[in-house]
Amino acid sequence: MTRKPMMAGNWKMNMDHLEAIHLVQGLALDLEDNNFDSEKVEVVVCPPFTDIRSVQTLIESDNLPIAYGAQDVSVHDNGAFTGEISTAMLTKLGVTHVIVGHSERREYHGESDALVNEKARKVLAAEMTPIICCGEALEVRQAGKQVSHVVAQIKAAYEQINSEEALKTVIAYEPIWAIGTGEVATPEDAQEVCGAIRQCLSELYDQETADQIRVLYGGSVKSSNVADIMAQPDVDGALVGGAALKADEFGKIVRFA
Ligand code: PEP
Numbered sequence: 001m002t003r004k005p006m007m008a009g010n011w012k013m014n015m016d017h018l019e020a021i022h023l024v025q026g027l028a029l030d031l032e033d034n035n036f037d038s039e040k041v042e043v044v045v046c047p048p049f050t051d052i053r054s055v056q057t058l059i060e061s062d063n064l065p066i067a068y069g070a071q072d073v074s075v076h077d078n079g080a081f082t083g084e085i086s087t088a089m090l091t092k093l094g095v096t097h098v099i100v101g102h103s104e105r106r107e108y109h110g111e112s113d114a115l116v117n118e119k120a121r122k123v124l125a126a127e128m129t130p131i132i133c134c135g136e137a138l139e140v141r142q143a144g145k146q147v148s149h150v151v152a153q154i155k156a157a158y159e160q161i162n163s164e165e166a167l168k169t170v171i172a173y174e175p176i177w178a179i180g181t182g183e184v185a186t187p188e189d190a191q192e193v194c195g196a197i198r199q200c201l202s203e204l205y206d207q208e209t210a211d212q213i214r215v216l217y218g219g220s221v222k223s224s225n226v227a228d229i230m231a232q233p234d235v236d237g238a239l240v241g242g243a244a245l246k247a248d249e250f251g252k253i254v255r256f257a
Helices: 017-033 049-061 087-092 103-108 113-125 138-142 146-157 187-204 226-230 247-254
Strands: 006-010 042-046 067-070 097-100 129-134 170-173 214-218 237-240
Touching: 006 097, 006 170, 006 214, 006 247, 017 042, 017 049, 017 247, 042 097, 049 067, 087 113, 097 113, 113 129, 113 146, 129 146, 138 146, 146 187, 170 187, 187 214, 187 226, 226 237, 237 247
Parallel strands: 006 042, 006 237, 042 067, 067 097, 097 129, 129 170, 170 214, 214 237
Antiparallel strands: none
């Protein structure tokens, strides 16, 4: 089973809309200069909401081989939900991917497994791809419970999602202790949990379905460590934070092969 690798950049709360244009232009130039083949790797950037219109205009007008996503979405359709953004607003802007359940949303905004599931279903209903995040805190890893913790998150995230829908999802395993810390999981650590996630998917659905769902690794991925992580059989790409804010560095990550 060959799964097309995905390299997704999570810009978090960085880059205003002018900086966003500059970054996407730089990335596009880097990819073009290096004969990037978009058949081989799917590239996604996830800017803040305020940048999406500018990124859309640039990507569509220059027909760039880059998809763009949002970092979060509301479970509501419209109405009195101050500060929230709906799936319809995102689809209108041509957004194709939405990160759901990032550990920073879980930690700073109290997002529960149930809410993450609701968001994933909302994104699927709007025909976008949810990038469903999971991952353990340092204490959980120190207690040796990373696999059971992440498997429980995955089971909760996929409730009421059928196999046809599951095929349209992407998972990002991001150990919290490795996010933005420079502390990258070893390739074996990443494989242990990504392999367990695939095993869990095969139990929730079947092996054929599990074999088609991409599982990304995230946590201090850089151009210098991406190849070793990507060499793991159950790692199908990366969700990249800090290193996605530099066009040449993210370009190198995209061109890991
Ligand atoms: C992230 O927050 O999704 C992430 C992986 O960040 P970083 O690459 O900076 O660790």
